[in-house]
Amino acid sequence: MIEIDRITKVYDGHAAVDEVSMTVETGTITAIVGTSGSGKTTLLRMINRLVEPSSGEVRINGEPTHAVKPHLLRRRIGYAIQGHGLFPHHSVARNIGAVPQLQGWDKAKIRARVDELLTLFGLEPDAYRDRFPGELSGGQQQRVGVARALASRPDLLLMDEPFGALDPIIRTRAQQDLRDIQRKLGSTIMLVTHDMDEAVSLGDKVAVMDQGRLVQYGPPEEIIARPATGFVADMVGDAERPMRLLSLIPVSDLIEEGAAPGEPVTAGATLREALSACLWTGRDAVPVTRDGAPAGRVTLQAIRARAERQA
Amino acid sequence: MRIGLVLRAAMVALLLALVLRPGWFEPVFAPLAPAGGPVIYTRSSLLSLSLSHLWLVAAASSLATLVAVTLAILVTRPAGAAFRPLSRTITNVGQTFPPVAVLALAVPVLGFGAGPTLVALFLYGLLPIFENAMTGLSTLPPHTMEAARGIGLNNRQRLMRVELPLALPVILAGIRLSVVIALGTATIGSTVAARTLGEVIIAGLLTNNTAFVLQGGLIVGLFAVLIYDALVMLEHRLARRSGRAQRG
Numbered sequence: 207m208i209e210i211d212r213i214t215k216v217y218d219g220h221a222a223v224d225e226v227s228m229t230v231e232t233g234t235i236t237a238i239v240g241t242s243g244s245g246k247t248t249l250l251r252m253i254n255r256l257v258e259p260s261s262g263e264v265r266i267n268g269e270p271t272h273a274v275k276p277h278l279l280r281r282r283i284g285y286a287i288q289g290h291g292l293f294p295h296h297s298v299a300r301n302i303g304a305v306p307q308l309q310g311w312d313k314a315k316i317r318a319r320v321d322e323l324l325t326l327f328g329l330e331p332d333a334y335r336d337r338f339p340g341e342l343s344g345g346q347q348q349r350v351g352v353a354r355a356l357a358s359r360p361d362l363l364l365m366d367e368p369f370g371a372l373d374p375i376i377r378t379r380a381q382q383d384l385r386d387i388q389r390k391l392g393s394t395i396m397l398v399t400h401d402m403d404e405a406v407s408l409g410d411k412v413a414v415m416d417q418g419r420l421v422q423y424g425p426p427e428e429i430i431a432r433p434a435t436g437f438v439a440d441m442v443g444d445a446e447r448p449m450r451l452l453s454l455i456p457v458s459d460l461i462e463e464g465a466a467p468g469e470p471v472t473a474g475a476t477l478r479e480a481l482s483a484c485l486w487t488g489r490d491a492v493p494v495t496r497d498g499a500p501a502g503r504v505t506l507q508a509i510r511a512r513a514e515r516q517a
Numbered sequence: 518m519r520i521g522l523v524l525r526a527a528m529v530a531l532l533l534a535l536v537l538r539p540g541w542f543e544p545v546f547a548p549l550a551p552a553g554g555p556v557i558y559t560r561s562s563l564l565s566l567s568l569s570h571l572w573l574v575a576a577a578s579s580l581a582t583l584v585a586v587t588l589a590i591l592v593t594r595p596a597g598a599a600f601r602p603l604s605r606t607i608t609n610v611g612q613t614f615p616p617v618a619v620l621a622l623a624v625p626v627l628g629f630g631a632g633p634t635l636v637a638l639f640l641y642g643l644l645p646i647f648e649n650a651m652t653g654l655s656t657l658p659p660h661t662m663e664a665a666r667g668i669g670l671n672n673r674q675r676l677m678r679v680e681l682p683l684a685l686p687v688i689l690a691g692i693r694l695s696v697v698i699a700l701g702t703a704t705i706g707s708t709v710a711a712r713t714l715g716e717v718i719i720a721g722l723l724t725n726n727t728a729f730v731l732q733g734g735l736i737v738g739l740f741a742v743l744i745y746d747a748l749v750m751l752e753h754r755l756a757r758r759s760g761r762a763q764r765g
Contacts, residue, residue, distance in 0.1 A: 254667065256663075256666060256667060277670065277671040280667060280669035281668070282669075285664065285667035285668055287660060287664060287667065288660070289660040290660065290664075291658075291660035291661050291663055291664025291665075292661070292664070293661060293665070293678075294658070294661065294683070295682050295758055304668055305668050305669060308669060308670070308674075338758075354668065355668070364667075
């Protein structure tokens with residue numbers, strides 16, 4: 207559990223982060239979202255003490271972060287940033303193994319961990335281990351950056367706009383991969399983004415920052431359905447509200463008996479995708495498949511009812 | 518590439534011949550020597566002059582590298598930033614002070630011989646290395662530096678594992694410049710009795726013997742071109758390793 211306790215950072219008499227308190231449960235993803243200058247990055251950087259707080263403290267599993275030397279603290283906290291920040295003069299394996307090596311793991315163990323992570327991120331170890339970051343595509347570099355941050359099995363993974371430098375298609379892929387890997391490993395992740403879509407689709411909880419203050423902190427459904435301030439409502443966007451809500455709900459929630467014509471959607475798809483399929487092909491219902499087998503259908507009416515009830 | 522290789526091999530062969538078998542070139546230089554005068558410099562072995570010349574340059578450049586890079590590291594740390602203008606001034610003075618003047622001033626203190634030349638070459642070599650090292654160390658990719666801090670490298674580890682390796686190609690360019698300047702400048706050391714290839718050139722000037730001047734000049738020139746070339750290749754190789762050259 208990560209406890210952030212009335213943490214404040216003052217620059218030249220102006221509070222960049224103003225008495226923010228929040229608790230993050232182990233094994234969850236928390237997305238910190240805000241406009242630029244909202245203090246979200248400063249908040250994140252105070253957790254691993256890249257920025258020293260002016261007052262307040264952060265506790266990781268009960269232990270205050272200021273009880274440890276900063277560079278030792280950072281070895282226990284994974285850190286992944288926009289534009290990956292890989293060491294261009296080190297091979298992929300050396301990049302990923304950087305923190306375990308600092309922590310004095312033996313060579314065989316580091317090597318095994320590097321291969322394990324490369325496999326986890328869909329990079330064939332034999333093909334990628336000895337390459338240099340300059341020889342990888344943007345998406346691959348980003349994956350290696352996240353793999354490096356996870357290498358020593360940290361208590362916490364901090365990510366600062368980790369997908370900011372990727373083009374939209376690769377970004378969606380990378381977000382899904384992160385979700386899958388987080389579920390598999392049970393990591394605790396705090397992620398900063400300016401993109402509300404990214405925040406609601408990735409976050410178990412979303413924290414909205416405005417002018418240094420935490421204005422709302424809750425599950426994505428709550429942020430969308432009941433924005434606490436006008437700023438949060440603006441971030442969510444009135445026009446996109448129902449669509450964002452639907453994008454949080456899986457089709458499997460609304461499956462009913464029956465058949466429907468045309469191309470099916472999978473049970474794991476979101477209602478937003480099902481709605482889009484209905485609208486695009488002029489159908490009132492679409493068939494649903496689960497693991498390749500027909501599982502029923504989802505109707506336009508049910509989707510509409512669901513969107514209405516939530517709002 | 519092929520042509521470059523042939524050209525390099527030819528230059529190496531010419532240089533070796535000039536240093537080891539100067540007698541072969543008697544017919545070439547004969548028209549330039551004064552009538553009845555010696556054509557080939559024989560007062561001391563060209564090989565030992567060359568070695569002593571190169572040794573002087575190597576010693577002065579190593580010393581200048583050590584001092585300039587250390588200085589650049591210090592002034593690029595947050596604690597040393599205040600000394601940046603001062604250290605710039607010092608190295609600039611080293612560069613603007615003519616080597617001949619340094620020789621004249623150093624002789625009363627250090628006596629005749631290699632000492633004053635070493636001092637002059639050292640001072641003269643500081644600036645290019647210092648400026649390049651400072652540029653190299655202060656223009657590192659910001660994301661990489663942020664990540665280096667973020668994953669828990671301490672100050673010393675950041676310097677040794679990230680900053681210096683990434684700045685190396687730029688630092689090396691400064692060293693190259695400094696070495697080539699030193700190779701040429703070392704010749705004037707012979708005016709204060711340092712054993713360098715300048716001895717041949719000065720002997721030629723004193724006796725109006727163009728053959729000597731050309732002989733000494735050619736050897737120094739070939740050394741400079743070949744050493745410059747070798748260092749450029751080394752830089753390219755390092756730049757490729759550090760990923761700087763690959764970004765498209």
